[in-house]
Amino acid sequence: MSEAFDKLCEMAERSQEISIELPAKENAQTHWNGLGFSLMGQRFVVPMFDVAELLRVPQMTRLPGVKPAIAGVANVRGRLLVVIDVTVFLGEPSSYPRVQRRILAFDHGEYYFGFMVDESLGMQHFPSEAFSESVSGIDEKFWPYLNGCYGTGETLWPVFSLQKLAEDPEFETLAVAAA
Numbered sequence: 001m002s003e004a005f006d007k008l009c010e011m012a013e014r015s016q017e018i019s020i021e022l023p024a025k026e027n028a029q030t031h032w033n034g035l036g037f038s039l040m041g042q043r044f045v046v047p048m049f050d051v052a053e054l055l056r057v058p059q060m061t062r063l064p065g066v067k068p069a070i071a072g073v074a075n076v077r078g079r080l081l082v083v084i085d086v087t088v089f090l091g092e093p094s095s096y097p098r099v100q101r102r103i104l105a106f107d108h109g110e111y112y113f114g115f116m117v118d119e120s121l122g123m124q125h126f127p128s129e130a131f132s133e134s135v136s137g138i139d140e141k142f143w144p145y146l147n148g149c150y151g152t153g154e155t156l157w158p159v160f161s162l163q164k165l166a167e168d169p170e171f172e173t174l175a176v177a178a179a
Contacts, residue, residue, distance in 0.1 A: 030128040032150065036121030036157065037102065040087055040094075042138065044160040045124050045150065051162070052107035054120055057083075057098050067174045071116055081105065083114040084174070086165070090141050094118055106162045113166055124157060126150035144168065 034045035035054065053076075060072030060083055069089040074081045083103060087094040094101065096118040103114040135149045135158050142158065145165050149158040165171075 032126050032128050032131065034124050034126075034150075034157075034159065035104070036124040037104065037117040037160075038119050038121060039117050039160075040090065040092055040139075042142065043121060043155075043157060044142075045126075045157040046104060046160050046162055048123075050106060050108075051104050053105040055103040055105060055114065057101050057103060057116065070174050074114065076105065076114075079112065081112060081114045083116055084171075085116045087116075087118065089170070089174075104162060106166060108163065108166070111163075111166045113162075115162060115165065124150075126152065126157070 033048050035048060035051050036043060036045050038044070055076065058074040058076060058081075060074045062072045063070060069085055071083040071085045071088075074083055081103075085094070094116075100119050101116055102120040103116050106113045106115060130150045130152065131148055132151060133148045135143075135146050135156070137156065138146065138158055142160070145161050145168075147159045147161050147164075149156050151157070
């Protein structure tokens with residue numbers, strides 16, 4: 001038995017001699033992950049934790065007496081999802097075909113909305129140090145919903161907050177009869 005133990009000790013000693021050290025923690029690069037989408041000709045990224053689900057535009061029921069920004073209500077796995085067309089909400093109808101558009105399902109506390117955007121641009125990964133608080137070159141109508149941006153080369157990805165959009169005071173007036 002002691003011969004086997006001596007052999008194991010010898011192997012452990014050899015493996016420690018030839019092992020490669022792990023990189024120091026300060027050298028490890030952290031990343032931020034988000035879901036990219038386009039809206040009115042501009043690309044954005046939304047934090048992954050803000051999106052409960054990415055959906056194709058489902059079959060919806062139009063609601064009478066509401067403003068056009070409410071595209072309708074859809075049954076998504078037994079829950080009613082109020083779908084808001086973000087382009088219409090911001091004052092400009094989308095030029096994208098319905099089959100290309102996507103819904104970002106937002107499910108936080110009292111909010112369960114589907115925000116319809118022009119198209120999904122997939123998962124986006126950015127080094128954490130690529131973040132900047134300031135955003136330039138973006139139309140003013142987006143400013144209230146932005147939380148900085150990430151830059152990759154020449155491309156800027158403004159961080160769009162679905163929470164800020166859901167809390168916009170204009171949302172309370174969407175159910176008021178359209179004029």
